[in-house]
Amino acid sequence: MSELVEVERSTQLIRLKNSAGPTMAELHFSPIRLDFMDANKSVLVSLNSRGMLEFEHFRKRKPTEGEQVEEGVPVDEEEEPGMWEESFGTHRDSKPHGPSAISLDASFPGAKEVYGIPEHADTFALKDTSGTDPYRLYNLDVFEYEIGNPMALYGSVPFMIALGNRGTAVGVFWHNPSETWVDISKDSSNVVTQIVSMMAGTEKIPKVETQWISEAGIIDMFVLLGPGPKDVMRQYAALTGPTFLPPLWSLGLHNSRWNYNNEDDVRQVDAGFDAVDFPYDVMWLDIEHTDDKKYFTWDPVKFANPKAMIDNVASKGRKMVTIVDPHIKRDSSYFLHNDATSKGLYVKQSDGVTDYEGWCWPGSSGYLDFLKPETRKYWEERFLLENYQGSTLDLFTWNDMNEPSVFSGPEVTMHKDAIHHGGFEHRELHNANGFYFHWNTYLAHLRRAPNLRPFVLTRSFFSGSQRYAAVWTGDNMADWSHLDYTTAMLLSHSVTGISFIGADIGGFFNSPDAEMLVRWYQAAAFQPFARVHAHIETRRREPWLFDTDSLHRMRQAVRIRYSVLPLWYTLFYEATLSGVPPMRPIWMEFPAEEAAWTEQDSFMLGDVLLVRPVTTQGAKSVNVYFPGKEGTDLWYNFFGFHPVHHLGFQSLAVDMNTIPIYQRSGTILPKRERIRRSASLTLRDPFTLVVAVNATGQAHGSLYMDDGETFDYQKGKYLYLEFTFDQGKLSSKLKSGGDFQTDAWLERVVVLGLEREPSHVQLQEENAVESHELRWSHDPSSGAVVIRKPGVQMGVAWSISIN
Known part of the structure; x- marks a missing residue:
């Protein structure tokens, strides 16, 4: 364990040295600035170099006439529009403490690119936001989200990696779960920037400047000094936790839609996969499996014998997953609502007394408060086999809509002035709401079976979610642009610790044609979490419903995935040790290659495979970037073993049968080539x-x-x-x-x-x-x-x- 040791103090600054490494820091007093430097005394990260450190303290509103004033509490005389409350259409947001925003700038001298801060459907290398909207972190249920937009999506990880200076990397983690904006400015003109040095002088270097603004909370920023990308990942994992080791079966193919109609439908689809020798591991049920959207129940007609259904699927080494969302149907005949009401387990309205009520799939809904210990204990008990009737140890859980989604709320989410246990306003913890929900679902699975590894999928997430759940990118579309941006989105998650990540194969909205679905299967075969999922109004997309050639191509893609499951499983185990994600940007293996810094079409699976999905309709060729040094590095074709001798960008011909996959020289790839119908049978x-x-x-x-x-x-x-x-x-x-x-x-x-x-x-x-x-x-x-x-x-x- 290293620490910063003071080595010099003056009236202008304090100089500190890392006890376990060559890095050091200088805290300047006037104006206040904190610089982190490498062994050559070049600044790696500078905090408040632009003077954007700001924090607003809690205030007490000036009392109205006749209102009692609490003795000893200072009163704020200011009265500015929006200071104490704001209105958004029909929604009102009260601010009992007044404005409480905080801000800090972090600059990266020497950096050319920055990455991370998911979730956004945007480029992997983050854009310069000067003169436009900054990146927003505010977990929302977004309908048909736009591509190439910094708008907020379902999850938030306020962690950023900066890359530059011959492949050196640093990171900053803004530990704040309230609504956050990140503004980015890139200096592309190589202007002169002062470098702290033993000798006077300047050097022309690039620089990326960022500003972090949150609506509430405290200033709590962690600086990770690398010096390499994998070092930053290790440091971030030490800070927020590494990914969990997923069950082997969860790395296979998942099959889902909203919704499979009944038990016969499930049985027929399960048998359909076997009939065409198509491996898969998990069958999913969406909200229609419940009795009138009451979670932990089954539709008494359509799913009258759920245990027999689950046992039939499990007899082939497979599992099932049911959806359990955070909104609780407010119905006096529903045990969960009655318990939550009588035990006081719901989030409260702004008065801190009345149960918060919103509208979601069941209609009028309450929302459990997972900051309350009694709620957590109660939730754990719900998953016990004796309480979740019809469930078995082969049934696992999908947590959706946990931003939380409130159809009747502002921006389709919970009012910011709702009150959680301890008196915390929802605005103070909004981005962690989904984390608390899936974390407690994970703990519930542990209580149900203490020695069985849980599997939980979550849509909403925050830093640390990697310890407990897989994540997917939400309601994407059957559109070539969404397929194209999938790699960039998954890489953005991966480099912020969210390693077990995927996107709905074929797109959630709309219906893909055969070509698009084949290409999506081929891409997803090399992405961490692989699940087919679709909206209730889309056409059925089971593989055997397509032409023979397309069925063969989809099956081949999935069989390739199953053949390299030993590599996937090894990489996930190693991620628990190192924090380095299985799905990696090329620059994580070749950080000094600037041509790879903006590459988002290809990626690495560990340090072994280079994968380039085909994401454009009717493609006859694609550009592939082969990194390395001429004369030293080779890449071997995954299928025919032929080597590629020339590095850099190359245009390669493609057909519908495969995508470019290459093994890196100097590596050993473990495979299992006897394809079974599920992973556990291998x-x-x-x-x-x-x-x-x-x-x-x-x-x-x-x-x-x-x-x-x-x-x-x-x-x-x-x-x-x-x-x-x-x-x-x-x-x-x-x-x-x-x-x-x-x-x-x-x-x-x-x-x-x-x-x-x-x-x-x-x-x-x-x-x-x-x-x-x-x-x-x-x-x-x-x-x-x-x-x-x-x-x-x-x-x-x-x-x-x-x-």
Whole structure:
């Protein structure tokens, strides 16, 4: 644990040094400014260099005639329009404390680009907002959101990464859940900026300046000094928590729509996937499964025997998910509403006494107050099997509409002057409302089954949501522009810790044609959370409803996803350790390459695969950026293993069958190529390792294995293997864990990039006295060497020598 140690003090400043590194800080007194510097004393981050530090204190309104004044409380004599209340159409927002906004500017000398602060349907590299609207963070239920707009969407993470100076990175986290605006100014003219140095002088460098403004709360900014992008991710994970390790099945394909009609519909769709050999793992039910929009109930006619329905799906290794939203139907025949009323569990109106009432799917609704301990305890109990009748341990939860969505409220959300437990106004915590909801749903699943990893999907989120829930990008559209912006949106989430992120395959609104749906499946195969979902008024889009060629292409995309589930699962495990997301911008692996800083069409899956989705209609070719150094880095085609020798941007021909996917030289890709109908059925299947040798004849990789669904891995019941290839020898050894038994074995090894065809191949197992020869073949067109059936158990140490 490092700390800042004072090394100098004067009447002008205090100079501090990082006890565990070369960075330092200077706090200047007049005007107040806080600079963070690297070892060369170049400023990395400067706070209040533009003098925008502001904070407004709570006030007491001037009493009206005859009103009693509390003794000792200062009265504010000012009376300005909007100071104590504002009106928006028919909505009134009272401000009992008066204006309470705060502001601070953060500048990044040397930075060219900044990223993060989701959620916005905008470019990955954040835009200069000078002269236009700043980026807004205010969680809202947005209908048919616009592309390329800084408007607020469903979630907020006030965290930003700045990149520049030969790939160095820093981050700032504005810890405030109230409505927030972020203004960005980029200095594209390379104007002269003062650099703190032992020697006097200036240097021309770029700079990005930002201002953070929140409606309420306190000034609480964290500065993360890197120096690299992965260092910033690690530091942010240490601050807000790493992503949870998802159950293996949750990394498979999810199938949903609003709504599957009844139990027969669910049964037929589930059987339909099997009939066309199309893998999937989770069946979802939207709001129509309930009895008149009362959560924790089932429609007595359409879903009369839910346990049998769930058990049928689970018999194939699959799971089910039902929606549970935060709005509670105000109905005297509904147990949950009666309990919430009698126990005082609802959020209150501005008077702090009357239950807050809004309008949502059930009609008149109340909203549970999760700041109240009694509410949290009550909510946990609702998910117990004896309370949630018809549920089983194979049923998990989807938290939607938790911004919260209030159809009758201002901007379709809760009034800011509503009162939560402890006297907090809703304005003070609005952006964390969804977090509190899905966090408590996660805890409820833990109480239901303490050793079973929960799965919760949330639409609304805040910093820290990555510890408890997957997230999706809300109500997107079946439109090529929405498919095109999906990568940028998911990357923006990923670099702010929201790693388990996805978008509705095919778009929520409207109906995609076959070409669009195929391209969406192909893109989603390499995105963290993969769920098909659609509006109730759209056409059904089960894959077998399309032509034979399109069905084949969709199935092939999903089968590819399932084949690389070992990589996905390993990357998510490593994310729990490092904070580095599985889905990454290219610059996270190649931070010094400026051409990658604005790249949002392609992305990396770990450090292994480069993926370029095809997102335009009728595309015959796409531009792909291949990073690296000429003569050092190679990229191998995922399908045919042929290498790409020239780096930078290249135009590649594409057809409808695949998208450009390339494996990076120097990596080892673990795969399972026996495709089952669900992920849990693959646990005993053998592995293939694809070894892509780099220019020095080396490659590295890893593989994580456990039971796929429990917390036993926290007790050491897992295998974390390290693979290395060097001087013609592929070796496997245990990196950590060990107390996990598996029948999985090594079926195939593919080696790419060998200079010559081998003469013989030998396997040496741990503790075996003799080695034995292995069969192999050589593909002269690609140079790939395929070693067949080494047959060694994955849980033991071994090596394969290629001579």
